[in-house]
Amino acid sequence: MISLRIDGRLIKAEEGERVLQIAIREGIDIPHLCYHEAFEEPYGSCRLCIVELKEGGSSRITTSCTLMAREGMEIKTDTPEVIKHRKLLLELYLAQAPLSNNIKKLAERYGIKGTRFHKTLNLEDPLGGKCILCGLCIRACREIIKASAIGYIGRGEATRINTPFLEENPDCIGCGSCANICPTEAISFEDRDKRRIMRSWSNTQVNLKICKLCGHPFTPEPLWLKVKEKSTYTPSEEIEEVCPNCRIKIVSKRLVKPYSL
Ligand code: SF4
Ligand code: FES
Structure with a gap:
């Protein structure tokens, strides 16, 4: 077992567990779209699960679904930098999938009602305006x-x-x-x-x-x-x-x- 901190909380985890998996298990909310527990390997395409990782005196933004937990890691799920990136991603998803209620709800949680981006939608495609190509x-x-x-x-x-x-x-x-x-x-x-x-x-x-x-x-x-x-x-x-x-x-x-x- 290893120990890491998520939003200041000391958490025990198995070596090799991914940070998003641990957060879900511990009831810590990290929005995500392309991760599903049914698959062992994360795909890491939606980027929405980003968090701030502090380790060895430096910090960086990274996706939590692909991040393997390591001893002593410090994770922050809602720093101003993380929120800024997440909001930008949600604006992009609103442009790509404006007909998806789930995307709209997720965006609203972050106070986003519209998008500055434009994407030409193919509404003849049955998934047009709803699919984010998460795979x-x-x-x-x-x-x-x-x-x-x-x-x-x-x-x-x-x-x-x-x-x-x-x-x-x-x-x-x-x-x-x-x-x-x-x-x-x-x-x-x-x-x-x-x-x-x-x-x-x-x-x-x-x-x-x-x-x-x-x-x-x-x-x-x-x-x-x-x-x-x-x-x-x-x-x-x-x-x-x-x-x-x-x-x-x-x-x-x-x-x-x-x-x-
Ligand atoms: S239809 Fe699009 S959004 Fe839905 S699972 Fe498939 S790739 Fe993801
Ligand atoms: S859940 Fe999509 S990149 Fe992590």
Whole structure:
């Protein structure tokens, strides 16, 4: 174990832990967008998690999600310099993602209501005006779901995220992990007529699995098959292909035996 100080608080941490991880664990607020605990390696693209590091008689501003904790480090999360940089970043994000409520809320926390920057938005892109290109959706799809259905396309100013060649991609299993992990809530999908339509991913469609008892769709079929294939648990025939609501009814009927005199 090592000791470091964050905003004056003495904190014990494991060697190799990142400063942002420690701060989250300790309930210390450092705004961040591209960090997610699901990934071991931080990406370090949004820069919003910057802090001031004092060590060996000098100080510098650095990103806390990439910073490995070391014995004796002193971290300050809200010096005037840190706040100044963070506000500038938020202004840039407001220019890039003005349609994201999460970005607006974050900016408002720092008293920012408008931006001095201008970015031409591509509103034909389903993520236009909402995506900050943090890459979390791509990583979730590739590293967690192992589907690699989406990626960066285009270059420079025109960089965006979608399926290859903007075509429906059969590799997408419709799990929605990308939408769940997106810090700006940029990704949309809808369930309609027993199909999941990934609006943001070139309208890729997958079938929804239908509950054999109530007839309601309850999960994307390719996701259901993937979980079944990977799982070591074999459900009884009675509850297989049954939605969570019907499963609960079956299990509670089993548990609550009729009261007999
Ligand atoms: S869609 Fe969301 S998760 Fe994906 S890169 Fe854009 S902001 Fe990040
Ligand atoms: S959370 Fe650290 S750079 Fe994005």
